[in-house]
Amino acid sequence: MTPTDTSLRGGPYELDPGQYGWTLPDNWSLWADTPDGIPAELRGRYLIDGVHVTFTAQPRWITNGPLSVSLDITPYDTESALHALDSDGITLQVLRSVPLGEARRLITEWGRRIRERFYPHLLPPPIPTHVTSDYDYAVTAMIYAQLTQDGERRPLQAMAEAAGINRETMSARLRRARQLGLLITHGAGKPGGELTDKAIALLNESKERN
Known part of the structure; x- marks a missing residue:
């Protein structure tokens, strides 16, 4: 050093x-x-x-x-x-x-x-079982983005199984995350996504409060 x-x-x-x-x-x-x-x-x-x-x-x-x-x-x-x-x-x-x-x-x-x-105290919590706030959607979007960046071929299925819900429900949550301006889609037919500035701000604000 x-x-x-x-x-x-x-x-x-x-x-x-x-x-x-x-x-x-x-x-x-x-x-x-x-x-x-x-x-x-x-x-x-x-x-x-x-x-x-x-x-x-x-x-x-x-x-x-x-x-x-x-x-x-x-x-x-x-x-x-x-x-x-x-x-x-x-x-x-x-x-x-x-x-x-x-x-x-x-x-x-x-x-x-x-x-x-x-x-580790700054890591987001596990995938929310119940999504009720913009922050919950931001966490969901972040985990999806990480899985796709890591090369996971079935991110929706993996997230659904981890949260104990069906794939259709998880897909609906990610659509809502995009509607809320939390997740960028990389193009038609591509599973990848990237967090928006709004999502990053929500995650960082939660860290500061904790």
């Missing part, structure tokens, strides 16, 4: 994911607020045509993607800086090459892993 050379307050500190038995994808790292802390930030760093692109996310919060994206030309990295300056700084081509889709996918996957291991 090594403190960054830009820190003025004793942190953040980079963590070795190997101590948890993890191997992060290339370009990604875990950071903590203290040397002996637990993961508080997930970062991805890419070099595109001499421009450093950095994604950051805080796994304590449920998000579909990064909380910040920064692009910079690092002066002390002479080779990349010269390359970027030759192309007139940060160009439209660089912006189009920012791997936001990849970052969103990795943050969703690793954010959930980190919450499950280090922040």
